[in-house]
Amino acid sequence: MATIVSPLPGIFYRKPGPGKPPFANEGDTIEVGQTLGIIEIMKQFTEIQSDVAGTLESFEVNEGDMVNPGDAIVVVREG
Amino acid sequence: MKKLLIANRGEIAVRIARTAREMGIETLLVASEPDAESLAALSADNVVVVGPAPAPASYLNQDAIIAAALDNGCDAVHPGYGFLSENAVFARKVADAGLIWVGPNADAIEMMGNKSMARESARKAGVPVLRGSDGPLEPAADAVDVARGIGYPLVVKASAGGGGRGIRFVQSEDELLATIEMARGEAASVFGDPTVYLERFVQHARHVEVQVLGDGKSFIHLGDRDCSMQRRSQKVMEEAPAPDLPDGVRQTIRESSVELARECGYSGAGTVEFLYDPVNQEAAFIEMNTRIQVEHPITEQITGIDLIREQLLIAFTGAMSFSQDDVKFSGHAIECRINAEDPDNNFFPSPGLITAMQWPSGVGIRVDTGVEAGSTVSPYYDSMLAKLIVHADTRESAIEAMLAALDETRIEGVKTTIPVHKRLLGRPEFAAVSHHSKFIETVADLMGAK
Numbered sequence A: 001m002a003t004i005v006s007p008l009p010g011i012f013y014r015k016p017g018p019g020k021p022p023f024a025n026e027g028d029t030i031e032v033g034q035t036l037g038i039i040e041i042m043k044q045f046t047e048i049q050s051d052v053a054g055t056l057e058s059f060e061v062n063e064g065d066m067v068n069p070g071d072a073i074v075v076v077r078e079g
Numbered sequence B: 001m002k003k004l005l006i007a008n009r010g011e012i013a014v015r016i017a018r019t020a021r022e023m024g025i026e027t028l029l030v031a032s033e034p035d036a037e038s039l040a041a042l043s044a045d046n047v048v049v050v051g052p053a054p055a056p057a058s059y060l061n062q063d064a065i066i067a068a069a070l071d072n073g074c075d076a077v078h079p080g081y082g083f084l085s086e087n088a089v090f091a092r093k094v095a096d097a098g099l100i101w102v103g104p105n106a107d108a109i110e111m112m113g114n115k116s117m118a119r120e121s122a123r124k125a126g127v128p129v130l131r132g133s134d135g136p137l138e139p140a141a142d143a144v145d146v147a148r149g150i151g152y153p154l155v156v157k158a159s160a161g162g163g164g165r166g167i168r169f170v171q172s173e174d175e176l177l178a179t180i181e182m183a184r185g186e187a188a189s190v191f192g193d194p195t196v197y198l199e200r201f202v203q204h205a206r207h208v209e210v211q212v213l214g215d216g217k218s219f220i221h222l223g224d225r226d227c228s229m230q231r232r233s234q235k236v237m238e239e240a241p242a243p244d245l246p247d248g249v250r251q252t253i254r255e256s257s258v259e260l261a262r263e264c265g266y267s268g269a270g271t272v273e274f275l276y277d278p279v280n281q282e283a284a285f286i287e288m289n290t291r292i293q294v295e296h297p298i299t300e301q302i303t304g305i306d307l308i309r310e311q312l313l314i315a316f317t318g319a320m321s322f323s324q325d326d327v328k329f330s331g332h333a334i335e336c337r338i339n340a341e342d343p344d345n346n347f348f349p350s351p352g353l354i355t356a357m358q359w360p361s362g363v364g365i366r367v368d369t370g371v372e373a374g375s376t377v378s379p380y381y382d383s384m385l386a387k388l389i390v391h392a393d394t395r396e397s398a399i400e401a402m403l404a405a406l407d408e409t410r411i412e413g414v415k416t417t418i419p420v421h422k423r424l425l426g427r428p429e430f431a432a433v434s435h436h437s438k439f440i441e442t443v444a445d446l447m448g449a450k
Helices: B009-023 B038-043 B064-069 B086-095 B106-113 B115-124 B143-148 B171-191 B247-263 B296-303 B305-318 B396-410 B419-424
Strands: A002-004 A010-013 A033-043 A044-049 A056-057 A074-076 B003-006 B028-033 B048-052 B076-078 B154-162 B167-171 B197-201 B208-214 B219-231 B234-240 B268-277 B282-289 B332-339 B355-357 B365-371 B384-392 B410-412
Touching: A033 A074, A074 B009, B003 B009, B003 B064, B009 B028, B009 B038, B009 B305, B009 B365, B009 B384, B028 B038, B028 B064, B048 B064, B064 B076, B076 B305, B086 B106, B106 B115, B106 B282, B115 B154, B115 B197, B115 B247, B115 B282, B143 B197, B154 B171, B167 B171, B171 B197, B197 B332, B208 B247, B208 B305, B219 B247, B219 B296, B234 B296, B234 B419, B247 B268, B247 B282, B268 B305, B296 B305, B296 B332, B296 B365, B296 B384, B332 B396, B332 B419, B384 B396, B396 B419
Parallel strands: B003 B028, B003 B076, B028 B048
Antiparallel strands: A002 A074, A010 A033, A033 A044, A056 A074, B154 B167, B154 B197, B208 B219, B208 B268, B219 B234, B234 B332, B268 B282, B332 B384, B355 B410, B365 B384
């Protein structure tokens, strides 16, 4: 299992915008560099990308939650 | 006594509350939960918490704001800038609720919000416009033919865009059709309207703008400003009057902006923005902002006129307090936007607790701040903390005074853009007015990229 953590503080979103489908869902096959969500801080957006390949096991934060640097965002089952 | 609802936060909410108090108008601030004890909340006479931190639940929550106004016996709503200030639907709801909207009516907001309609109104009023598709590029039109008439390079702009958003660059004909298609798709998904138009692209343009006021009967200007120091189309530093502008150009943009206001029967404060091409000494219309601008204090400093007071007078009495002949210009003013960003790390946002704050003082120095020591800078909102404004006899002395004022400013706990302002003010290009709206991005040591 690999945990993708937030490198920065901000608000976590799974979707690129309101009414849009999520970047990724539980059970999806994930590639290295794939965008899993975005963190908004003061109107600037940073994509959260996977640094491993595998299957998306779970999201550790909810849509719209506040995160701090180092907080777990997503767990990926490697392979 | 009149009662005014302030539908904003930060420095502009503090600013509006200050003038309202001077005029004997009671204020009610609507705030989000984390802003309940902000400097703006302390500045207003009353505070109502309308929702949690995310703006859609609080500062953009139209029904909650109108309910707060009605429940608390307010007469009028001042939207400030950003948030709901250029939202025609909200302006209409406010009026329909029997409240006074401090700004132009919803029709004027709507018209200026549609960038191709705005361009067409500007052209009719005699405002110089860039060569372009004169209205929307019809899906059936021969885009290649239209583009040849405009010339390259050009930009494809979303009609519903603005503020630097929804713009795509086209260097040559082979990129044209694919770019238009992409721009239409993007405009449809981002702005909900696929309409685009074409406009000539000006290399190394400066950004100049004219402050106008109207009360539906008379229409005047309060001079011009230059806002060419921008980063990613966001203004960083502004000055008034615009330096190094030929007299003929200055006269044209001022007078035609007044004509545009007259054409719309404009009521309130507005800003007509222009691109200025220093090589060909030509100005061309960009857009009109139908609200108070962030940089309005530099106009106040060189005219001695309180723009918020005029907005409130126009809204409450239907008339402004002076005519064009009463407007006298004096000296030069500069404004630096102090943002909670790290200029040595690509302007990365820097929220957190402000542990210490010390502002400069002295003749010609003005500070419009939304925070104080002990304030927490929230990750939920814009990074602008405050505006530092200086006014002096000449541009040279204003630059010196601003450098001294920045040296005297101390903000601890969060990173700020103060260092980048010092670098900008010390640049020979700024002194020579050879900078342009992409200048910051082209100078590596200003960007501080690691």
